[in-house]
Amino acid sequence: MVYVILVYDIDENRVAKVLKICRKYLTWVQRSVFEGEMTDGNLELLQAELGRLIKDEDSVLFYITPTKKNFKKKTMGKSKEEGRNIL
Amino acid sequence: MVYVILVYDIDENRVAKVLKICRKYLTWVQRSVFEGEMTDGNLELLQAELGRLIKDEDSVLFYITPTKKNFKKKTMGKSKEEGRNIL
Numbered sequence: 001m002v003y004v005i006l007v008y009d010i011d012e013n014r015v016a017k018v019l020k021i022c023r024k025y026l027t028w029v030q031r032s033v034f035e036g037e038m039t040d041g042n043l044e045l046l047q048a049e050l051g052r053l054i055k056d057e058d059s060v061l062f063y064i065t066p067t068k069k070n071f072k073k074k075t076m077g078k079s080k081e082e083g084r085n086i087l
Numbered sequence: 088m089v090y091v092i093l094v095y096d097i098d099e100n101r102v103a104k105v106l107k108i109c110r111k112y113l114t115w116v117q118r119s120v121f122e123g124e125m126t127d128g129n130l131e132l133l134q135a136e137l138g139r140l141i142k143d144e145d146s147v148l149f150y151i152t153p154t155k156k157n158f159k160k161k162t163m164g165k166s167k168e169e170g171r172n173i174l
Contacts, residue, residue: 007094007117009117009118009119029148030094030148032096033094033148050163051163055164057164057165058164059117060162060164061120061160062159062160062161062162062163063092063150063160064159064160064161065152070152070157071152071158072149072150073149074151075147075149076134076137076138077141077143077144077147
């Protein structure tokens, strides 16, 4: 298992599809940001799905860590986090 | 020292000021994302500066880890990273 923080910057023509893919694997935490625990296999699947969709001008960043315990998280302002998306 | 990933979602009326503050302390890596190594003291200063500026509808997420070595980073698509901003 790995813990993943994903931040995307995607052209508006493709952003709905990217959101849909990310929600299958991770939890939405803020505009442009998802995070969650996943298997290495699912991370590969997620990257493959995104790879087929995104274009050169898009960008997706993955921060991958063995465990959530490796970092502290702090939110300032409105916390927009939603519950875990079961799908 | 800590290594910080910062992701913001800020109303457009305030986003230029937030960018300016973040650039004083961190490196811009993608739209809405900064990261970098900083002292605990500078992290407090950064949070204080942002705290005075942002409103309830804004959101800033901090992922704080003792060392950059705690995570792997992967970029898909265009890599938009700029050099370290000295200011």
